[in-house]
Amino acid sequence: MQEKLHDLMSAYITGNLTESEQHELTDYLELNPSDHKILEDYRLLWEESDLKIDIKSIDVEKALRQTKLRLSFNKSNILLLLQKAAAIFILAGFLSMTYLYFHKSASITNLNQDQVITQEISTIFGNRSKFQLPDGTTVCLNSGSKLIFPSEFKGKTRKVELIGEAFFEVTPNTAKPFIVKTADIDIKVLGTAFNIQAYPKAKEISTTLVHGKVVLERGFKGVMNQIADLKPSDRAVFKLNDKVITISKEEDLDKFIAWKDGKLVFFNDPIEEVANKLGNWYNVIVTINNLSIKRYRFTATFTDEPIEKVLELLSKSSPIKYQSKKEIRLSDNSYSKREIILN
Secondary structure, X not given: OHHHHHHHHHHHHHOOOOHHHHHXXXXXXXXXXXXXXXXXXXXXXXXXXXXXXXXHHOOHHHHHHOOOOEEEOOHHHOOEEEEEEEEEEEOOOOOOOEEEEEEEEEEEOOXXXXXEEEEEEEEOOOOOEEEEOOOOOEEEEOOOOEEEEEOOOOOXXXXXXXXXXXXXXXXXXXXXXXXXXXXXXXXXXXXXXXXEEEOOOOOEEEEEEEEOOEEEXXXXXXXXXXXXEEOOOEEEEEEOOOOOEEEEEOOOOHHHHHHHHXXXXXXXXXXXXXXXXXXXXXXXXXXXXXXXXXXXXXXXXXXXXXHHHHHHHHXXXXXXXXXXXXXXXXXXXXXXXXXXXXO
16 A cells, blocks of 8 residues: 555656546545645755656665755855755655655765764654664664664774664674764674664653664763673663663563564553553653553553554553544644553
8 A cells, every 4th residue: 555655646747647647646535634734845945856757666775865964064165056845755664654855956065074973863753763873884764763873984993873762773893883873872882783762852861772882972071981881681871851861671672672663562561661662662742641541551562553553552441532633734734643641
């Protein structure tokens, strides 16, 4: 269905939609009104852009590597003219449904070594993406997350910036450490596999190590200081309010990393955590109205299940009742998120 929807959207944007395809797309949007705003945003960006390319012919892997190019340079050497940006909405890949942004430059001359090209890949809530960095490191980017990285790792380190959650399978390079910068701490490795959760509104930053070695650092007066040294199966949680870090040994890591394989996992989770995961996973708002259900904990694994199925099973295993409110069209023609109320 995603591939078919991609074709319909492509034909709509480029003005090649047949009458029967128009009816098919209209029927789909009536059932999924929140996607109408996405399609309209895509169309407007397309019309405002100078990039008139064939969407169907896009090399997704190449596109991901070239996503959202931004040039940072010394003001004394401004010799760059940027043209308009085009946004390409691609429904493809085994994890991906993501916005890819491109910048097209008219001419670039006299670039020096101080000029750094950075790229940015973002995933909207309810979707995930998988791609490779310039050094071969594999990244799985979770729902509502963003990764900023250079087009080429120069210097003595490989530094990226994460907002949200990602799983990294880092290409080993003992001479050039890999550093993930979050809002409050840095995670430094040489070659390893680990998960980081650092959403903007969260009260903590967590790091879960699958294999290899990870060092957590925090800056103070311009100097980075080591605050933790993790071993395989360790999970570190850094509390943002009191700056305290705790480390635990986890027997089952699936709870923290199975999302990258398309699995939604609850493992003895309180209802607040269940609500948070459901909200991110399905791009909905989950409201808890019944305080008495906060004493229940839930353990379950779901793979590619619709949210109705998840809610049905949760209600069978506990006295939870749920109510679903459809999206509401707002004054700016966008749609509110669907709301799930737990009673």
